Amino acid sequence: MAESRDERAREAWDAAASVVDPEIPCVTVVDLGILRDVRVENSTAVASLTPTYSGCPAQFAIEHAVKEALQKKGFHAKIRRVLDPPWTTDWITREGREKLRLEGIAPPGHVSENSRELFQNRRVACPRCGSEKSERLSEFGSTACKAQYRCLACTEPFEYFKCI
Secondary structure, eight states, X not given: OHHHHHHHHHHHHHHHHTOBOSSSTTSBTTTTTOEEEEEEETTEEEEEEXXXXXXXXXXXXXXXXXXXXXXXXXXXXXXXXXXXXXXXXXXXXXXXXXXXXXXXXXXXXXXXXXXXXXXXXXXXXXXXXXXXXXXXXXXXXXXXXXXXXXXXXXXXXXXXXXXX
């Protein structure tokens, strides 16, 4: 019986973990570090998700997609929104960072405790050629969580996933 419960728990985790970010579909909710836990209680799967930041338009779409993925596997599904501790870009996995880079999006650096750094231009390596000679073109890219940069070495534009 315990093995059956473990199998169902793994099935629920795998279903939730397969959900991609609708704004950045190269990464999953696991890659982003926002899927915190999935517990199965009887026939209900409860997925715990931490939003990337308040006001993210993808938050509700992600919650809906996780719920739908669980329901497709035969679970009653509930979403538990976890706000503490708040999400940080440091939670993006190594695999997630590499997926971003391969998609042409510079992954975020690590979050600093130094509040002065929040307002400085950050050195951002080009995801295509690796050069740190880049310039910010716009504080916002295709989504609010990304900024638009241009590499001064290879001249290619690229987006940078901002640190939070």
